[in-house]
Amino acid sequence: MAESAPDSPARPRRRHDPERRDRIIDACLDVIAERGVSGTTHRLVAAAADVSLGSMTYHFDGMADLLREAFERFARAFAAAFEARMERCDSPAEARSALVDHIVHGVFGTGRELILTQELYTLAAREPALRSITTRWMRSSRRTLERFFDPTTSAILDALVEGMTLHRALDTEPYDEGTVAAAIDRVAGDAR
Amino acid sequence: MAESAPDSPARPRRRHDPERRDRIIDACLDVIAERGVSGTTHRLVAAAADVSLGSMTYHFDGMADLLREAFERFARAFAAAFEARMERCDSPAEARSALVDHIVHGVFGTGRELILTQELYTLAAREPALRSITTRWMRSSRRTLERFFDPTTSAILDALVEGMTLHRALDTEPYDEGTVAAAIDRVAGDAR
Amino acid sequence: MAESAPDSPARPRRRHDPERRDRIIDACLDVIAERGVSGTTHRLVAAAADVSLGSMTYHFDGMADLLREAFERFARAFAAAFEARMERCDSPAEARSALVDHIVHGVFGTGRELILTQELYTLAAREPALRSITTRWMRSSRRTLERFFDPTTSAILDALVEGMTLHRALDTEPYDEGTVAAAIDRVAGDAR
Amino acid sequence: MAESAPDSPARPRRRHDPERRDRIIDACLDVIAERGVSGTTHRLVAAAADVSLGSMTYHFDGMADLLREAFERFARAFAAAFEARMERCDSPAEARSALVDHIVHGVFGTGRELILTQELYTLAAREPALRSITTRWMRSSRRTLERFFDPTTSAILDALVEGMTLHRALDTEPYDEGTVAAAIDRVAGDAR
DNA sequence: AATGAATGAGACTTCATTCAT
DNA sequence: AATGAATGAAGTCTCATTCAT
Numbered sequence: 001m002a003e004s005a006p007d008s009p010a011r012p013r014r015r016h017d018p019e020r021r022d023r024i025i026d027a028c029l030d031v032i033a034e035r036g037v038s039g040t041t042h043r044l045v046a047a048a049a050d051v052s053l054g055s056m057t058y059h060f061d062g063m064a065d066l067l068r069e070a071f072e073r074f075a076r077a078f079a080a081a082f083e084a085r086m087e088r089c090d091s092p093a094e095a096r097s098a099l100v101d102h103i104v105h106g107v108f109g110t111g112r113e114l115i116l117t118q119e120l121y122t123l124a125a126r127e128p129a130l131r132s133i134t135t136r137w138m139r140s141s142r143r144t145l146e147r148f149f150d151p152t153t154s155a156i157l158d159a160l161v162e163g164m165t166l167h168r169a170l171d172t173e174p175y176d177e178g179t180v181a182a183a184i185d186r187v188a189g190d191a192r
Numbered sequence: 193m194a195e196s197a198p199d200s201p202a203r204p205r206r207r208h209d210p211e212r213r214d215r216i217i218d219a220c221l222d223v224i225a226e227r228g229v230s231g232t233t234h235r236l237v238a239a240a241a242d243v244s245l246g247s248m249t250y251h252f253d254g255m256a257d258l259l260r261e262a263f264e265r266f267a268r269a270f271a272a273a274f275e276a277r278m279e280r281c282d283s284p285a286e287a288r289s290a291l292v293d294h295i296v297h298g299v300f301g302t303g304r305e306l307i308l309t310q311e312l313y314t315l316a317a318r319e320p321a322l323r324s325i326t327t328r329w330m331r332s333s334r335r336t337l338e339r340f341f342d343p344t345t346s347a348i349l350d351a352l353v354e355g356m357t358l359h360r361a362l363d364t365e366p367y368d369e370g371t372v373a374a375a376i377d378r379v380a381g382d383a384r
Numbered sequence: 385m386a387e388s389a390p391d392s393p394a395r396p397r398r399r400h401d402p403e404r405r406d407r408i409i410d411a412c413l414d415v416i417a418e419r420g421v422s423g424t425t426h427r428l429v430a431a432a433a434d435v436s437l438g439s440m441t442y443h444f445d446g447m448a449d450l451l452r453e454a455f456e457r458f459a460r461a462f463a464a465a466f467e468a469r470m471e472r473c474d475s476p477a478e479a480r481s482a483l484v485d486h487i488v489h490g491v492f493g494t495g496r497e498l499i500l501t502q503e504l505y506t507l508a509a510r511e512p513a514l515r516s517i518t519t520r521w522m523r524s525s526r527r528t529l530e531r532f533f534d535p536t537t538s539a540i541l542d543a544l545v546e547g548m549t550l551h552r553a554l555d556t557e558p559y560d561e562g563t564v565a566a567a568i569d570r571v572a573g574d575a576r
Numbered sequence: 577m578a579e580s581a582p583d584s585p586a587r588p589r590r591r592h593d594p595e596r597r598d599r600i601i602d603a604c605l606d607v608i609a610e611r612g613v614s615g616t617t618h619r620l621v622a623a624a625a626d627v628s629l630g631s632m633t634y635h636f637d638g639m640a641d642l643l644r645e646a647f648e649r650f651a652r653a654f655a656a657a658f659e660a661r662m663e664r665c666d667s668p669a670e671a672r673s674a675l676v677d678h679i680v681h682g683v684f685g686t687g688r689e690l691i692l693t694q695e696l697y698t699l700a701a702r703e704p705a706l707r708s709i710t711t712r713w714m715r716s717s718r719r720t721l722e723r724f725f726d727p728t729t730s731a732i733l734d735a736l737v738e739g740m741t742l743h744r745a746l747d748t749e750p751y752d753e754g755t756v757a758a759a760i761d762r763v764a765g766d767a768r
Numbered sequence: 769a770a771t772g773a774a775t776g777a778g779a780c781t782t783c784a785t786t787c788a789t
Numbered sequence: 790a791a792t793g794a795a796t797g798a799a800g801t802c803t804c805a806t807t808c809a810t
Contacts, residue, residue: 020794036318038230041779052796057781059794118317122310124362126228134362155368156375160348163355170316170326176347183348187378212770234805246771249806404791420702422614426784438792441785502698508746509694510612518746539752540736540759547739554700554710560731567732570763596773617800628775633802635773 021059024049028070033112037067037119068130071120075133078113079140086144095148096184099157103164104177114169149188156187213251216241220262225304229259229311260322263312267325270305271332278336287340288376291349295356296369306361341380348379405443408433412454417496421451421503452514455504459517462497463524470528479532480568483541487548488561498553533572540571597635600625604646609688613643613695644706647696651709654689655716662720671724672760675733679740680753690745725764732763 027049031040042056042063060066085102089095106113124130138158145154160183168175219241223232234248234255252258277294281287316322330350337346352375360367411433415424426440426447444450469486473479508514522542529538544567552559603625607616618632618639636642661678665671682689700706714734721730736759744751 036230036314038228042781043779053780054782054796054798055794058796063780115314115317118310118314121358121362122228122307122314125307125310128364131362131364135364138359138363152371152374155371156352156378159355159359159375160352161355162358163351163353166313166354166358167330167351170313170323171330172320172323172327179344179347182344183351183379186348187375233803235803244771245773245805246807247769250770255805420614420698422612425782427782436792437784437794438786439790442791447784499698499701502694502701505742505746506612506691506694506698509691512748515746515748519748522743522747536755536758539755540762543739543743543759544732544736545739546742547735547737550697550738550742551714551735554697554707555714556704556707556711563728563731566728567735567763570732571759618802619800630775630777630803631773634775639801 020049020051020055024051024055024059024066025070025073027051028066029074029116032067032070032119033115036115037123040067067123068133071116071123071130071133074116075120075137078117079137079144082141083144086147089148092148092188095145096188099161099184100177100181103161103168103180104175106165114165153188157184160184160187212241212243212247216243216247216251216258217262217265219243220258221266221308224259224262224311225307228307229315232259259315260325263308263315263322263325266308267312267329270309271329271336274333275336278339281340284340284380287337288380291353291376292369292373295353295360295372296367298357306357345380349376352376352379404433404435404439408435408439408443408450409454409457411435412450413458413500416451416454416503417499420499421507424451451507452517455500455507455514455517458500459504459521462501463521463528466525467528470531473532476532476572479529480572483545483568484561484564487545487552487564488559490549498549537572541568544568544571596625596627596631600627600631600635600642601646601649603627604642605650605692608643608646608695609691612691613699616643643699644709647692647699647706647709650692651696651713654693655713655720658717659720662723665724668724668764671721672764675737675760676753676756679737679744679756680751682741690741729764733760736760736763 024045028040028045031044031048035044040063042053045066046053046056056066060069082102086095086098089098120130120134124134141158141161142151142154145157149157164175164180164183216237220232220237223236223240227236232255235245237258238245238248248258252261274294278287278290281290312322312326316326333350333353334343334346337349341349356367356372356375408429412424412429415428415432419428424447427437429450430437430440440450444453466486470479470482473482504514504518508518525542525545526535526538529541533541548559548564548567600621604616604621607620607624611620616639618629621642622629622632632642636645658678662671662674665674696706696710700710717734717737718727718730721733725733740751740756740759
């Protein structure tokens, strides 16, 4: 007699389950955000993805492999979100104020995104293998900015955004919006 | 007065050793730089400090405690070095070019310092307890810059230095010095 | 009818494949020789035989079953080779020098054969089920020798060959050929 | 009041325990004899030695290290026992009959010793690192025999003993004592 | 004040085997 | 007949911490 209950108490665990790999990657990012790379274990990720422990090393070639894929996805998604955000701007002036908003109110400031970014940077600082991800991410950001600004200005803005979001996040006191606006204006004011 | 047996072949481990605590902290930073916070263990630090394993939990109240002390020392030393560097400048113009040099050729770019900084940021992003260290560090940097620039300019410069050193380090391709100079000039040109 | 794509670049794994079972057994011996019985896993054998993992437990009733079949084949092949070698001799004298040659220069000494033999003996020492293989092998060797020597002499020679090849293999220094010749001569000299 | 019970039900596990290392090595040999090298795990050895699992890798540098030490001890003990046995002989004739007895009734034939020897040989066949143990063992056996026989005879006898004990053990039928006596006599009869 | 043997939890990983397709 | 994703048990090893000395 066929059991049709998708999740009976006896835990019949999905057998056929495409997207399992994808789910693991997403769960991995959740775990990293919550416990840090150093606290990310196969066990925790498996539990978060509702997947057996054995699936971890079946689908990924060890922890390093999983982390690489997870950060790859994160960087790609984040870059895409930034691009989408900027694409809604119709002029350099709008772009400038979008950047101020991004720095001061951006989702980045507090939680998940900051942490994931930092974890990625920390890994990339040590392992050149991950540096291709960060490099690609920077390229993407600058290309997005170059829709409104010249290459040099775009590179500066990119670094400025990086530094300011980071400082805002690591400061125990609130960051002054006027300072941010002034910075953007000095770097990209008028016709750059 | 001469110690009777400074280091006999059988290595009888120092018994009375007042700087033991200090040595452990320094060794801890070395280990972090080499293996990352996640790879830093009591065992490795003890070995690096030439200290018994039992000394670890005798002198420090667990790993978190040791890490906090280590990063405290690191941030303080780094801030002091930056201040010493800038104190040799006699004018805003000199200060500006010192900053360019700091970003492009600074020791930060490649090795130990970048890694330690990133490890600290990653921890601070998660644990508010460590955020006091980063906050104090930022305050110090800005105060150093305020010898030459107004507060707003100093804050912007501080963020810019942060962003650019980071991007330089995480990029697989070399960073353009002209861009750095342009950035400093736009933000702090003339009489700010 | 010819199979439409015997081995396309995408490696679509043979579907109909009658010698699959044989190939697995041969691959199993290769894996044993390379990694030992203890390092022999379904996965490794499947990969060596270019066969799917599922085929392992489909064709064989577990690892013990596969090992038994593999060693059966090995012992049979080895005994046949020995017999073929001795059959080329036309007199006891020739047989004696063939034995010396077998001990001193035989393929056994170094590689695959020694290892497989030892692995089989080790298993047989523990599991009586495999002892029928070793018993049959010994019977065959003695029967081969009995073409030239009486039964007692044959049994002694058989043991001597065993002991000397083993000692030669397990010694870090070369084995003295004169000693081997003397041994054969004492045991089987003249008209035994 | 101090608990003096050496092994209370609550399992207070010895804290201070010299000879622990020794006990582990002995337990390891027991486990090998019972389950084979391939069935020897840290868990089983720890349980057999009544020692915590963590002690395994604390005292030994991994399984390979433990195995090496265990077989080292086994070979040494076995060689010493053989020497003690032969030392009780007063003439070549006595030595010859001692050898016959050793082969036919020796403890080797059935259980623990045969298995341990085979396991050692199997490992040594693959790993040159262990071959120093087998080489040393053979040297010892021959030196023992050389008290009664010339070097060549001793080497032959050594190989003969090896081959005959092995064949006796691996045969499903009993080994004929007359054959053994004949062999020893042919090799070492009279004044060798 | 200092040591290092000892421990138990838990990390990663591999494996034989099952089972839906 | 054949596959390979999936699983849970078990393997080795590392670790922070305790504790008798």
